[in-house]
Amino acid sequence: MSNQIELIKEKLQEADYVLVGCGFDLEKNLTNLEEQYYEPVSKMGITSKETLAEKVQEKEAVEWIDAILKSWYQKNHTLPVYQQLYETIKEKNYFILSMNTSQYLLQAGFDEKKIVMPCGNEGLFQCSKSCTHKIEENESYVADFVKRLPEILPELQMGRSIQEYMPLCETCKERLTFNVRSQVETYVEEGYLPQWQAYMQWIARTLNRKLVLLELDVNFTLPSLIRWPFEKNAYINNKALLVRVNKTFPQLSEEIHGKGVPVPMSAEEFLELVNK
Numbered sequence: 001m002s003n004q005i006e007l008i009k010e011k012l013q014e015a016d017y018v019l020v021g022c023g024f025d026l027e028k029n030l031t032n033l034e035e036q037y038y039e040p041v042s043k044m045g046i047t048s049k050e051t052l053a054e055k056v057q058e059k060e061a062v063e064w065i066d067a068i069l070k071s072w073y074q075k076n077h078t079l080p081v082y083q084q085l086y087e088t089i090k091e092k093n094y095f096i097l098s099m100n101t102s103q104y105l106l107q108a109g110f111d112e113k114k115i116v117m118p119c120g121n122e123g124l125f126q127c128s129k130s131c132t133h134k135i136e137e138n139e140s141y142v143a144d145f146v147k148r149l150p151e152i153l154p155e156l157q158m159g160r161s162i163q164e165y166m167p168l169c170e171t172c173k174e175r176l177t178f179n180v181r182s183q184v185e186t187y188v189e190e191g192y193l194p195q196w197q198a199y200m201q202w203i204a205r206t207l208n209r210k211l212v213l214l215e216l217d218v219n220f221t222l223p224s225l226i227r228w229p230f231e232k233n234a235y236i237n238n239k240a241l242l243v244r245v246n247k248t249f250p251q252l253s254e255e256i257h258g259k260g261v262p263v264p265m266s267a268e269e270f271l272e273l274v275n276k
């Protein structure tokens with residue numbers, strides 16, 4: 001493996017373009033962060049979703065407060081794996097396609113114009129009924145809500161409904177919700193489409209240029225987003241190299257034999273080695 005890591009380092013150094021695909025599994029083990037999400041309300045004896053549910057009966061209130069605290073945390077923190085990725089590609093002409101919807105990637109120092117998140121972005125709100133395709137940044141709502149939580153929580157305990165504190169769509173007065181694909185019926189794609197255009201233009205320029213495709217912890221969910229197109233790009237570009245980093249499924253298809261390197265380790269382990 002160490003020979004292959006050296007080869008990948010060399011290819012990264014030489015590359016004109018680096019395309020990164022970030023899979024869901026990059027963020028699958030984040031449950032240990034719960035205590036940190038709940039830091040703004042820890043003085044009230046609330047340190048987890050479970051203890052929140054003991055104090056606030058309304059299920060919708062628990063879900064909403066939990067989501068907002070998570071969103072607040074994400075706006076101020078990143079993950080070690082994204083810091084490592086930043087160190088690896090910061091000097092390169094890169095583009096990042098991420099399947100995750102959190103804001104950790106956006107906090108690592110990358111240029112936001114070089115990131116597309118087709119599954120959504122928890123930093124944005126949309127109408128829950130998608131009556132309009134307008135999307136908006138939720139930063140000021142989230143900051144204000146978290147600041148007001150010490151007054152909101154006792155009010156909820158006295159019987160007020162969380163609905164009185166939720167943001168409303170200006171057009172239809174229904175509630176706003178996070179702009180994420182998991183709500184598949186109402187997902188408003190305008191949140192990512194401008195960046196998708198930018199991605200298409202960027203990838204068109206890479207044809208027959210030295211391109212490294214870095215696939216990080218991408219599983220088999222929605223393979224049409226990263227796995228298949230990355231293989232296709234490696235196949236049609238004579239100067240491309242596909243690096244498939246995946247602890248469980250690093251295998252490459254027959255067609256791109258010789259144009260790809262399977263790396264059977266986690267993205268975190270891999271990036272640490274590359275940056276050494």
Ligand SMILES: [Zn+2]
Nearest residue numbers: 127131169172
């Ligand atoms: Zn609406």
